[in-house]
Amino acid sequence: MSFVEYSEFIRDGDVAIVFLGHDSLMPVKVQSGAQTQTRYGVIRHSTDLIGQRFGSKVTCSKGGWVYVLHPTPELWTVCLPHRTQILYTTDIANITLMLELKPGSVVCESGTGSGSLSHAILRTIAPTGHLHTVEFHAQRAEKAAQEFREHKVSHLVTVKNQDVCKEGFGVTGVADAVFLDIPSPWEAITHAKRALKRKGGRLCSFSPCMEQVQRTCEALLSLGFEELCTMEVLLQTHDVRTVSLPLPDFGPKDGQSETTPNPAPDGTPSAHASVTCRTATPPREIAGHTGYLTFATKPRD
Amino acid sequence: MADNAGDPDAECRISDGDYVVLKRGDVFKAVQIQKKSKVVFEKQWFHLDNAIGELYGTTFEIAPGGTLQPRKPKHTESTTEAKEAGMDNRHIVDDGKSQKLTREDIETLKEQGLKGQEIVQQLIDNSTTFRDKTEFAQEKYIKKKKKKYESNITVLKPSARILALMYHGREPGKICHLRYDTLAQMLTLGNIHAGSKIIVFETCAGLVLGSVMERMGGYGSVIQMYPGGGPTRAGMESFGFPSHFHDTLHDFPLCKVNALLAGTLDLECKETEASETNGSSEKLSGPAEQPLIGAQGDTEEGNSEPQSMEVSTDPAESTEKEEREKRKELRAQEKKIKMEEKRRRLAAAAALLEGRNADGLVIASRFHPCPVLLELLKFVAPSRPFVVYCQYREALIECYTKLREQGGAISLRLTDSWLRHYQVLPNRTHPVLLMSGGGGYLLSGITVAADVSKPGAPQRPEEPAAKRMKLNKTDSSCTSSS
Numbered sequence: 001m002s003f004v005e006y007s008e009f010i011r012d013g014d015v016a017i018v019f020l021g022h023d024s025l026m027p028v029k030v031q032s033g034a035q036t037q038t039r040y041g042v043i044r045h046s047t048d049l050i051g052q053r054f055g056s057k058v059t060c061s062k063g064g065w066v067y068v069l070h071p072t073p074e075l076w077t078v079c080l081p082h083r084t085q086i087l088y089t090t091d092i093a094n095i096t097l098m099l100e101l102k103p104g105s106v107v108c109e110s111g112t113g114s115g116s117l118s119h120a121i122l123r124t125i126a127p128t129g130h131l132h133t134v135e136f137h138a139q140r141a142e143k144a145a146q147e148f149r150e151h152k153v154s155h156l157v158t159v160k161n162q163d164v165c166k167e168g169f170g171v172t173g174v175a176d177a178v179f180l181d182i183p184s185p186w187e188a189i190t191h192a193k194r195a196l197k198r199k200g201g202r203l204c205s206f207s208p209c210m211e212q213v214q215r216t217c218e219a220l221l222s223l224g225f226e227e228l229c230t231m232e233v234l235l236q237t238h239d240v241r242t243v244s245l246p247l248p249d250f251g252p253k254d255g256q257s258e259t260t261p262n263p264a265p266d267g268t269p270s271a272h273a274s275v276t277c278r279t280a281t282p283p284r285e286i287a288g289h290t291g292y293l294t295f296a297t298k299p300r301d
Numbered sequence: 302m303a304d305n306a307g308d309p310d311a312e313c314r315i316s317d318g319d320y321v322v323l324k325r326g327d328v329f330k331a332v333q334i335q336k337k338s339k340v341v342f343e344k345q346w347f348h349l350d351n352a353i354g355e356l357y358g359t360t361f362e363i364a365p366g367g368t369l370q371p372r373k374p375k376h377t378e379s380t381t382e383a384k385e386a387g388m389d390n391r392h393i394v395d396d397g398k399s400q401k402l403t404r405e406d407i408e409t410l411k412e413q414g415l416k417g418q419e420i421v422q423q424l425i426d427n428s429t430t431f432r433d434k435t436e437f438a439q440e441k442y443i444k445k446k447k448k449k450y451e452s453n454i455t456v457l458k459p460s461a462r463i464l465a466l467m468y469h470g471r472e473p474g475k476i477c478h479l480r481y482d483t484l485a486q487m488l489t490l491g492n493i494h495a496g497s498k499i500i501v502f503e504t505c506a507g508l509v510l511g512s513v514m515e516r517m518g519g520y521g522s523v524i525q526m527y528p529g530g531g532p533t534r535a536g537m538e539s540f541g542f543p544s545h546f547h548d549t550l551h552d553f554p555l556c557k558v559n560a561l562l563a564g565t566l567d568l569e570c571k572e573t574e575a576s577e578t579n580g581s582s583e584k585l586s587g588p589a590e591q592p593l594i595g596a597q598g599d600t601e602e603g604n605s606e607p608q609s610m611e612v613s614t615d616p617a618e619s620t621e622k623e624e625r626e627k628r629k630e631l632r633a634q635e636k637k638i639k640m641e642e643k644r645r646r647l648a649a650a651a652a653l654l655e656g657r658n659a660d661g662l663v664i665a666s667r668f669h670p671c672p673v674l675l676e677l678l679k680f681v682a683p684s685r686p687f688v689v690y691c692q693y694r695e696a697l698i699e700c701y702t703k704l705r706e707q708g709g710a711i712s713l714r715l716t717d718s719w720l721r722h723y724q725v726l727p728n729r730t731h732p733v734l735l736m737s738g739g740g741g742y743l744l745s746g747i748t749v750a751a752d753v754s755k756p757g758a759p760q761r762p763e764e765p766a767a768k769r770m771k772l773n774k775t776d777s778s779c780t781s782s783s
Contacts, residue, residue, distance in 0.1 A: 005496055006660050008682070019711060019747075055683025056750040067711060067749050070684040072492045090718060093489035094482050100460045103495040103518025123494045124516060199313050200358060210730060217725045230723040233482050238694065238715040238742075240701045280698055280715055292723065300313075300358050 002152035004126035040064025073119040086116040110134040110164035186219035225296035238280035320541030329467035417451030461512040476505040480740025495520035497660035507536030551650040665690035
């Protein structure tokens with residue numbers, strides 16, 4: 001198991017994702033002899049997990065069952081321990097495409113935060129790329145580095161504990177892409193420009209507030225960035241369901257006096273006075289705003 | 302290859318035969334660089350010869366005669382700093398007389414060989430209302446005129462981002478109206494990455510295929526399933542991948558899926574016309590068995606060699622008849638080799654599928670997604686993501702329902718995304734006036750092992766009650782009982 005390579009069977013030391021039900025997932029560090037409590041009972045790692053195929057059904061001690069899944073950055077995003085606000089898959093997907101990430105890309109990121117985006121970047125740039133991620137919070141940086149080791153991606157990433165606005169990324173002229181998710185991105189644009197390759201590259205800044213976007217765009221333009229583009233993407237989910245729509249009764253038609261032909265004899269609405277249809281409905285509430293994504297291209301020096 | 306005669310930018314230079322993307326404003330066009338061939342882009346025609354040897358990202362001006370000239374990198378090209386500006390538009394009257402230059406005047410200027418920038422300046426000088434416009438309106442005016450009269454063309458290296466933007470902007474019908482942010486979701490939800498084995502079925506001109514291949518970086522394998530006679534790949538070709546990427550690409554016809562699943566796929570007697578020497582095809586089947594095991598990345602060279610050898614046996618002093626005979630034979634030989642190559646490719650693709658252990662499935666087509674998804678999911682290993690795009694929601698609702706009945710997939714989600722662009726300018730920040738009305742729908746999920754505890758029974762009757770209730774409550778779908 002690794003976050004950048006699939007394997008078939010669960011082994012000691014792996015991370016597995018336990019699927020308890022829709023939107024209910026739990027990461028598990030697989031350790032010989034260990035046990036994990038779920039609401040359906042205990043999972044015994046040695047017998048229930050190790051040697052099993054990823055994707056198989058595991059019966060817990062109370063008789064309930066769960067699925068054990070191979071970790072992916074997307075599953076990790078929905079069950080990782082939050083140390084900060086995190087980026088979700090919809091934004092991550094667009095960041096990855098618009099930054100033109102692919103195997104071999106060198107990427108600079110700040111801040112590391114809880115590592116949600118970092119894992120997605122690592123998956124895409126493996127096996128030959130590299131991620132330089134900068135986090136000003138010492139404990140978060142350390143925790144992220146530890147997770148990268150556990151997820152067997154540490155060879156692809158360098159974690160630095162420093163302030164990107166003051167000290168930059170610690171690299172010059174190596175990056176194909178830079179991603180900023182910091183409170184004052186405009187202060188880091190010069191550092192971002194320095195980190196990018198001489199032949200140019202892409203930049204993305206994620207900010208929840210429009211005021212941040214404005215200042216960032218001004219800084220980008222004054223430093224010669226081109227193709228500025230600010231966008232917002234929201235995900236709409238559709239819950240599939242069958243609904244029943246009753247049909248109203250318009251009373252007897254002209255000339256047909258009191259004898260109603262179709263409805264049941266005793267006046268109660270007939271069984272087929274409704275139509276069922278298979279449809280999809282939106283959830284009552286959705287995330288209406290995550291942040292604005294600002295993209296730009298650094299031209300060749 | 303890395304060190305190319307001291308030129309550090311060698312690999313950033315445009316060469317003859319490269320697939321490139323031309324950019325003018327927000328409009329893109331994918332072309333292949335070919336000497337002396339004419340390109341028509343945004344109602345202008347020109348040759349790309351002069352781009353050869355220049356760096357990617359260079360902006361060119363179209364000179365009279367259709368030749369390209371690299372534009373001087375000048376960032377301070379602001380046309381006359383606006384000195385005078387009005388406060389508001391109360392004095393601007395639309396009487397159609399504010400521009401003193403007529404259409405003919407402008408055409409004459411163009412014929413005189415005036416550059417776009419100079420024409421814009423002329424337009425400003427001859428506009429009676431320009432000075433009364435507000436500063437913002439002046440900026441907007443200049444931008445609009447520049448777009449019309451300046452013909453700067455930038456030559457870019459293709460990427461999934463650029464090609465997705467291009468197809469969506471120019472020919473959305475060709476890609477089933479798949480919007481770029483939806484494509485982005487597909488690549489991410491499908492966990493497309495180097496080293497995996499991905500099945501792709503698309504009728505999006507090859508854009509989805511190319512995007513998947515870009516994310517795989519030439520590592521692993523892609524099996525393109527295709528309907529009808531052959532796979533469509535124009536969009537993929539536009540990516541201009543290095544040749545080793547193509548070695549990882551396999552294709553398999555949908556019309557043989559049933560045979561493959563039933564184990565009756567006949568790799569031997571293909572539609573070999575005129576029953577060409579049955580013996581030889583059997584003989585050849587021996588070595589061709591090898592790719593069945595080794596599968597991915599097998600070379601094409603093996604087969605091209607005998608072909609070139611055949612060509613070299615040249616009749617020295619031949620009569621016309623002999624020559625005709627030879628040519629006929631050669632053609633037959635070539636045909637045989639082609640057939641053999643086709644058969645070998647089919648066998649290699651079949652071998653990849655037969656393991657039923659693909660790492661992902663990506664579908665984006667104009668066909669009804671339901672039968673395609675249900676058939677192709679059989680080739681995917683457990684605990685792997687799949688993603689289906691469809692322009693219409695109803696078809697995916699059906700997929701969702703069928704999958705829930707059938708089992709073998711969890712975490713099913715039907716989604717679409719909403720995308721809005723912003724104009725960000727000092728004191729003038731607002732959403733862009735037009736936005737895309739919809740980018741299509743996605744159904745995504747994860748495969749799981751089929752229930753083997755009670756073969757035959759579609760679902761265990763004694764499923765834990767608590768679990769069932771929980772599922773029904775949170776999953777909001779209709780009952781999963783069947």
